Amino acid sequence: MKKIAVIGSGAVGCYYGGMLARMGQDVHFLMRSDLEAVRANGLTIQTGGERLKIPHVKAHASTKEIGHCDLVIISLKATGNQALEALLPPLIGPDTALLTLQNGLGNEEFLCKRWGAARVMGALCFVCLNRTAPGVIEHFDQGSISIGEFQRPSQARTRSIVEAFKSAGIDANVAENLLTERWRKLLWNIPFNGLSIAAQGATVSDVLADEGLRNLARHLMDEVLDAARRLGHDIRDEFADYQITRSATMGPYKPSSMIDWELGRPVEVEAIWGEPWRQGVAAGAGMGRLETVYRLLQRLTAR
Amino acid sequence: MKKIAVIGSGAVGCYYGGMLARMGQDVHFLMRSDLEAVRANGLTIQTGGERLKIPHVKAHASTKEIGHCDLVIISLKATGNQALEALLPPLIGPDTALLTLQNGLGNEEFLCKRWGAARVMGALCFVCLNRTAPGVIEHFDQGSISIGEFQRPSQARTRSIVEAFKSAGIDANVAENLLTERWRKLLWNIPFNGLSIAAQGATVSDVLADEGLRNLARHLMDEVLDAARRLGHDIRDEFADYQITRSATMGPYKPSSMIDWELGRPVEVEAIWGEPWRQGVAAGAGMGRLETVYRLLQRLTAR
Numbered sequence: 001m002k003k004i005a006v007i008g009s010g011a012v013g014c015y016y017g018g019m020l021a022r023m024g025q026d027v028h029f030l031m032r033s034d035l036e037a038v039r040a041n042g043l044t045i046q047t048g049g050e051r052l053k054i055p056h057v058k059a060h061a062s063t064k065e066i067g068h069c070d071l072v073i074i075s076l077k078a079t080g081n082q083a084l085e086a087l088l089p090p091l092i093g094p095d096t097a098l099l100t101l102q103n104g105l106g107n108e109e110f111l112c113k114r115w116g117a118a119r120v121m122g123a124l125c126f127v128c129l130n131r132t133a134p135g136v137i138e139h140f141d142q143g144s145i146s147i148g149e150f151q152r153p154s155q156a157r158t159r160s161i162v163e164a165f166k167s168a169g170i171d172a173n174v175a176e177n178l179l180t181e182r183w184r185k186l187l188w189n190i191p192f193n194g195l196s197i198a199a200q201g202a203t204v205s206d207v208l209a210d211e212g213l214r215n216l217a218r219h220l221m222d223e224v225l226d227a228a229r230r231l232g233h234d235i236r237d238e239f240a241d242y243q244i245t246r247s248a249t250m251g252p253y254k255p256s257s258m259i260d261w262e263l264g265r266p267v268e269v270e271a272i273w274g275e276p277w278r279q280g281v282a283a284g285a286g287m288g289r290l291e292t293v294y295r296l297l298q299r300l301t302a303r
Numbered sequence: 304m305k306k307i308a309v310i311g312s313g314a315v316g317c318y319y320g321g322m323l324a325r326m327g328q329d330v331h332f333l334m335r336s337d338l339e340a341v342r343a344n345g346l347t348i349q350t351g352g353e354r355l356k357i358p359h360v361k362a363h364a365s366t367k368e369i370g371h372c373d374l375v376i377i378s379l380k381a382t383g384n385q386a387l388e389a390l391l392p393p394l395i396g397p398d399t400a401l402l403t404l405q406n407g408l409g410n411e412e413f414l415c416k417r418w419g420a421a422r423v424m425g426a427l428c429f430v431c432l433n434r435t436a437p438g439v440i441e442h443f444d445q446g447s448i449s450i451g452e453f454q455r456p457s458q459a460r461t462r463s464i465v466e467a468f469k470s471a472g473i474d475a476n477v478a479e480n481l482l483t484e485r486w487r488k489l490l491w492n493i494p495f496n497g498l499s500i501a502a503q504g505a506t507v508s509d510v511l512a513d514e515g516l517r518n519l520a521r522h523l524m525d526e527v528l529d530a531a532r533r534l535g536h537d538i539r540d541e542f543a544d545y546q547i548t549r550s551a552t553m554g555p556y557k558p559s560s561m562i563d564w565e566l567g568r569p570v571e572v573e574a575i576w577g578e579p580w581r582q583g584v585a586a587g588a589g590m591g592r593l594e595t596v597y598r599l600l601q602r603l604t605a606r
Contacts, residue, residue, distance in 0.1 A: 198595075199602045200503065212598035219594065288591030291522065295515035296599075299502045 001025055001164050005069040005091050007084070008076030009034060009059075011129040011256070012101055014137050016145065016170065017073060018043040022054045023168040028066045030087070031059045037134035046132075047139035057135075068093035071161060074100040074111075079266035081110050088115070097157055099147065101125055103189060103256075104271025105182060105279065108150040120150040121158065122178045124185045128253050141250055148175030183228035184235055188243045189255070189272050190224055191217035194293040196258035197267065197300055203252040208244075218244060220289050227280030227287060267301040269294070304328055304467050308372040308394050310387070311379030312337060312362075314432035314559070315404055317440045319448065319473065320376060321346040321357050326471040331361045331369045333390070338362050340437035349435075350442035360438075371396035374464060377403040377414075382569035384413050391418070400460055402450065404428055406492060406559075407574025408485060408582065411453040423453040424461065425481045427488045431556055444553055451478030486531035487538055491546045492558070492575050493527050494520035497596040499561035500570065500603055506555040511547075521547060523592050530583025530590060570604040572597070 006017035009031045021027040021043075031038055042055040060066050069091045076083065088098070092115060099121040100107045111120045128140035147162050149155055154174045165172035175181045195213055196202050207213045221240040228235050260267045273294035280287045307330045309320035316332070324330040324346075334341055345358040363369050372394045379386065391401070395418060402424040403410045414423045431443035450465050452458055457477045468475035478484045498510050498520060510516045524543040531538050563570045576597035583590045 195599075198501070198599055202602065210598075210602055212601050216595060216598045219591065223591070286589060286591065288522065288526070288589065289595045292519060292592045292595040295513075295519045296498075296501055298515050299505065299513055 001071050001161065003069045004028065004071045004073060005030065005063070005066050006073045006075060007063070007087055007091075008074060008080070009038075010075060010077075011131040011137050012125055012127070013073065013075035014043055014131065014135070015045060015127065015129050015139060015143075016075070016101065016125070016165070018045055018052075018054050018057075018137065019168040019170055020164065021057060022052060025164060025168070026058075028058045028060055028069070030063055030066065031061070034134040035059050035061055041135055044136045045139055046137070047143075063087050063090040066091060069096055071097050071099060074098060074102060074107075076102065077260070077266055078102045078104060078107055078268040078271035081107065084110075085114065092119075097121055097161070099123055099161070101145075102271065103268050104186065105179075105275040106271055108178070112150060117151055121147060121161075122150055122175075122182070123147040124175065124181045126185070128250060129256075130254070130259065140253060144171040144173070146173050146175040146181050148178035148181065150178060177233070180228075180233040180235070183224065183231070183233045183276075184239065186272065186276055187221050187224050187228075187235065187240055188247070189257075190276065190290060190293070191220040192247065193255040193257035193272060194220070194297060196255045197261045198293050198296050201258065201262070203254050203258070204247050204250045205252045208248055214244070216289065220293070223280070223285065223287050223290050224276065227276065227283060227285040230283035230285050231279060261301060267297065269297050269301055273297055304374050304464065306372045307331065307374045307376060308333065308366070308369050309376045309378060310366070310390055310394075311377060311383070312341075313378060313380070314434040314440050315428055315430070316376065316378035317346055317434065317438070318348060318430065318432050318442060318446075319378070319404065319428070319468070321348055321355075321360075321440065322471040322473055323467065324360060325355060325357045328467060328471070329361075331363055331372070333366055333369065334362045334364070337437040338364055344438055347439045348442055349440070350446075366390050366393040369394060372399055374400050374402060377401060377405060377410075379405065380563070380569055381405045381407060381410055381571040381574035384410065387413070388417065395422075400424055400464070402426055402464070404448075405574065406571050407489065408482075408578040409574055411481070415453060420454055424450060424464070425453055425478075425485070426450040427478065427484045429488070431553060432559075433557070433562065443556060447474040447476070449476050449478040449484050451481035451484065453481060480536070482534075483531075483536040483538070486527065486534070486536045486579075487542065489575065489579055490524050490527050490531075490538065490543055491550070492560075493579065493593060493596070494523040495550065496558040496560035496575060497523070497600060499558045500564045501596050501599050504561065504565070506557055506561070507550050507553045508555045511551055517547075519592065523596070526583070526588065526590050526593050527579065530579065530586060530588040533586035533588050534582060564604060570600065572600050572604055576600055 004027045006013045006029045038059045045052040098119045124146045127143045162172045309316045309332045312334045341362045348355040427449045430446045465475045
């Protein structure tokens, strides 16, 4: 990669962008609230007892300052997608790839409609992060990323981007079927992000320690599995069981939506719950638990 | 009726007991927090612009003071049923009838196990009440009561109790199939009491004004209908539609469970959501929305 932009410098953008910058990639961050702090102090990633400092960070106040890039990493909240219509054009040259790291369904479609399917890529981030101060990211657990093309198999650029992430010390791999991977990730996000808010502040270990909520989380996964299969994504029951098992290692982790909700920030209700519910219902799946969580979240997150 | 006791002098007990006492019935109230206020000032029922005063009320601190009764009206919260094991025996003579006005499923069974099926009666109260101060009950809407025998058709005593309520100005009728009536009442309580808490303080008009929650309430009713029918209770779809329609006349009414929850008092989670969910699932019904609401309420109402 010659030149990379990171649009949306929250925990996810700063972590992956910071790791790439640390290993010498030319990474440009669009920043707002953290701009001065990061220009002064760089980025800090606290991970596994280590404290990684990235002292010199290219932080910008506008995308016009950045100019054309080879790769634009989009890590805004999906609720802020409208802002991309103004933010992205200065970054887009003839061969610019747009890689969305956003949660849920509908984000690739948003980019595709405006800038064409050939540019669009998506990635799934399996990582536990919190932004604890301006420019300071706490990395709790995991960190792998699956990167794929939208509506087509992997290309030469897919593999070269995966290699760039790998060179930065990130467990990266190619996702041959991006939408299937999105549904696999929703299998965790729908119950754990959803119940964290619907149960008014339940961490992952709170959900797992409450027998009723733990069973409900697993039953929500069954609804998501059914919907995904009807939509042609072959996900096995064992994968859902594994999601419960791996969650037990997370402890009192707050899903990102729970932190957004606690801080009064927008929650990605449509991308994570609304769009999967609509697609599942349209495919004939029974999605009663998801409907209940979705409708409660709409109300609980309304300003 | 010669002698009546009211056990559980919240809004429901004070309203029905007060209306009976006002028309000359010999009604004895077991009271705790309101005892002194009611001994001093009697009961006040505010209804439709009127202010009904019942100045001389027989309020007692223990059931031993009351002694044997012909009819014991039980209007405690179902969460306090264990206390009945000590409270009821002093009231029970050879022919004492036990009439539970409690919500949900399982209360008749509780009485039946301890004092025999022949004594047990149940009633459904369709009434909007709040207790606004010690001895002061605000009556918002409706007020009808359906009274029936447990596991048998109506008897002479059923009709004589209904007549006593009617003489007190209450719209009373005989319930020939008490459990069917319980399921009919749950059709309203499960969605509206449940969503009032799960949506963190949604009145009836809040639920109806939010299209997603209104549809969810109706879908919860479909689950309850399905469970009830599998259990042999013939309730028609039109009755569910009517429940939505009549709710529109209630305005920003707070269901009793919402008030309990706001005040930190126990909520009847097992009687209203847990037991119907278990019975429905055992009968093969799909109860995903009810499961979700039930599990969230268990967590949200835990001390």
